[in-house]
Amino acid sequence: MSPRSYEILRLLADGKPRSGEAIAAAVGISRAAVWKILHTLDTELDLGIESVRGQGYHLPEPMELLSLDAIRAQLDAETEQSIRRLEILAEIDSTNAYLLERGRRDMHFVADADAGFSAGPHFSTGEICLAERQSAGRGRLGRHWVSPFGRNIYLSILWRYPLAPAQLGGLSLACGLAVAQALDGLGVDGVGLKWPNDIHWQRRKLAGLLLEVAGEAQGPSLVVVGVGLNLRLRAQEAARIDQPWVDLRAICGDRAPGRNALTAALIEGLIATLSRYTDAGLAPFLEDWRRFDAYPGEQATLLAGQHRILGRYGGIDAQGNLLLETDTGRRTFASGEVSLRAMGSSTRLRTLKAGP
Structure with missing residues (x-):
């Protein structure tokens, strides 16, 4: 455009x-x-x-386009200080791909601490990309994310860590919690989490996250956190979605938060989470994640490679792994695809463990 x-x-x-x-x-x-x-x-x-x-x-109805001024006006001072770059693009293939390429390109110039990866201010700042439209938006496992112009939120944050990629396995859950809490804080009642980081409302998907990690085996690392959130989807746009979905207009009606206010709340929550995770890891987020867990105790089928494991969904452990109560006892899974069924309905649960 x-x-x-x-x-x-x-x-x-x-x-x-x-x-x-x-x-x-x-x-x-x-x-x-x-x-x-x-x-x-x-x-x-x-x-x-x-x-x-x-x-x-x-236009047939007003459209709230994204505005740097409107977003920045709603950010607190601490968040502002943690943002190295904030940009809005009219359209792009994928905000995640855009920032991941930038991050990887920068890493080629990192030879030692003097190049900017020392544990200093560089690690406490992030780069943010927003788009009005994505032509190749992606979900987990390479699935297409429907991204029409000016209707939803397409947000990615690039964050650099002194940690090794293996130490970021729980970050996916922490970021999902940040999105759920931001929505809850804006008055969106009934928001829940589906492991590891899908945001649901009454068994329908409202938002999803895609985390992509790159780095050296012992660190440093970079992570791109992508968030897609449905705000105002039209039926013809949603026809390509292959699972139950919902948008904020259906949930909140005229009380739905505006795109710029919603974006600012998501940025604040995610920046705070990304910063806190450096020193604390997943531990301080576990209790709240379990409070938002939408599917405790439900019958589940896990697909892991060629294997199908039946059991009852038992929440998460201290590392953020899925717990499944089976006929042979409790089992722990770091990745897989799970179907959950309750009250005659079904939803699908997917995860791919974050990694380089």
């Missing part, structure tokens, strides 16, 4: 009609060029742009 196209969308974001003449004057192009850009945007993004004779062009 060109900067000019993005500028035109910002003019229309409030849902009020704008004449082709007014838009052309605002961005410095002809009315014919305005029509061409709007036609292309409507075709590519399925925005439903309408043209009303005598009034001009408008």
Whole structure:
């Protein structure tokens, strides 16, 4: 998307009609060029742009586009100090892939502590990328994440650690908890966690996380935490989702938090978690994670390679591994895919242990 196209969308974001003449004057192009850009945007993004004779062009409903100023205005001072870079892109293939490539490229320049990986200020700052749209958004196990323009949250954070990648195994759960707590703090009732870090509401998926880790065997490491959260999905956009889903509009109606307020709350929660994990690991997050656990005691089937293990879901252990009560006793699993069934319904649970 060109900067000019993005500028035109910002003019229309409030849902009020704008004449082709007014838009052309605002961005410095002809009315014919305005029509061409709007036609292309409507075709590519399925925005439903309408043209009303005598009034001009408008969106069928207002769209809250992301704003650096609006987000930063809602961040506390400590979070601001922990952010090295915060950027918003109109569209990208994947915010996770973008930051992971940047992080790996930077690591090529790290030869010793003087290159920036010493345990100092560099480790307490993160880089954040937000996008209005992803063309190749990813979930765990390479699954596609539906990412329409301007409707949901697509957020990734790059964080650098002096730790070895193997020490970050529990970070996935801690970050999932941070998202659940942020939503709870904004008044979204009934949010729960599904191991290791899916956010559910009444057995439907509201948000998911993808953590990708790279680094040296003994450290240092970098991790990219990607969050996709459904805010306002349309039925035609959600048709490609292969599991029960829900969005904040369905849960909260008109009380749903705005995109910028929601983004700021997620950033604050995740930055605080990423920072705390350096010294404390998973331990201080376990009690709250178990409080948000949505599926204790349910019948489960774990798929691990070619094996199927039946049992009852028993929560997590101190390392964040899944506990399954089976006919042969309690068993522990660090990865796998689990189906949970209760009250005649079913949901699928997936995890891939974080690693390089």
